Amino acid sequence: MADGVFVVxxxxxxxxxxxxxxxxxxxRIEDIAASSSLTENLGxxxxxxVQLAGRIRDSYPGFDLRAWLANAVQTQVDSVGSMAAMLAEGSDV
Structure with missing residues (x-):
């Protein structure tokens, strides 16, 4: 992440x-953008x-919801892009 911009x-x-x-x-998938807030925009x-984290862990076993939430609270950014960036950091793909 550079200056609040997620490269995903x-x-x-x-x-x-x-x-x-x-x-x-x-x-709807077409309404979801990297900048969409999971809580404010997507509800x-x-x-x-918790349900989302369980689904994600099937594909990314190392995903830590608590770490993402801590980062979201600290940066005040709970976007789809922030979660995707964290997944990318922890991925071997």
């Missing part, structure tokens, strides 16, 4: 968007985030 490839955002829609079926609550 679209493929990771699309993959994460699929998980987001699986947890919240009322969402995720704490239970949704």
């Amino acid at each position: 490839d679209d493929e990771r955002v699309r993959a994460l968007a699929a998980h987001l829609v699986a947890v919240k079926p009322s969402l 995720f609550d704490s239970m949704d985030l």
Whole structure:
């Protein structure tokens, strides 16, 4: 992350968007952007985030929801892009 800008490839955002829609079926993938706030724009609550983390861990076993939440609180950014960037950092792909 540089100056609040997340460098994430679209493929990771699309993959994460699929998980987001699986947890919240009322969402549409085409309405999810890297800049979308999980809580403010997409309406995720704490239970949704726990369910999302469980789904993500199937693909990214090292994903730590607590670490992402701590970063989100510290930076005041809980965007799809911030989560995708964290997944990219912990990925061997």
